[in-house]
Each structure stands twice: as C-alpha cells, then as structure tokens.
Amino acid sequence: MITLSEDDLKLLREIAKSGGRKYTGGAIDRTRYARLETAGLLKGQLTNLSDVVYELLPAANEHICN
Numbered sequence: 001m002i003t004l005s006e007d008d009l010k011l012l013r014e015i016a017k018s019g020g021r022k023y024t025g026g027a028i029d030r031t032r033y034a035r036l037e038t039a040g041l042l043k044g045q046l047t048n049l050s051d052v053v054y055e056l057l058p059a060a061n062e063h064i065c066n
Contacts, residue, residue: 004039004063007032008032008035008036008063009063009064011032011033011036012036012041012056012060012063012064013064015042015054015056016056016060016064020055020056021053021054021055021056022053022054023047023051023052023053023054024051024052024053024054025050025051026050026051027050030044030052033052033054036054036060037054040057040059041056041057041059041060041063042054042055042056042057042060043055043057
C-alpha cells in the first residue's frame, strides 16, 4: 500500500467530489499530480501543450474511502 500525505489525500478527495476529473490549465506546478500519477492513482491526459485533465483511477478509491 502506498503511503500518502494529507495533502495527497485532500487532492484525491477534491477530485472525487468534482466527478473524478480535474482540469489544470496553463503553466502551473503539477508535481502533486505527477506524484499521484506515478503511484497509479491518477491518469493525466494532455488536452494541448499547457493543459492536462487528470482522472481518478480505480486504485484511488481505497484511499479516498479511508
């Protein structure tokens, strides 16, 4: 099981509350999203050069419910 920080859990819950998807636009720091993507909890899809839509993966559910 992956050890997540409180910030990681907060982000996962926010994404879940918004329908399981999060749009990020522009030149922002996506480090926290990348960490969750590496952990297999999010999947990012580029919409253009500077925008990404992140979607919760099923593995994230066990962390959200705790």
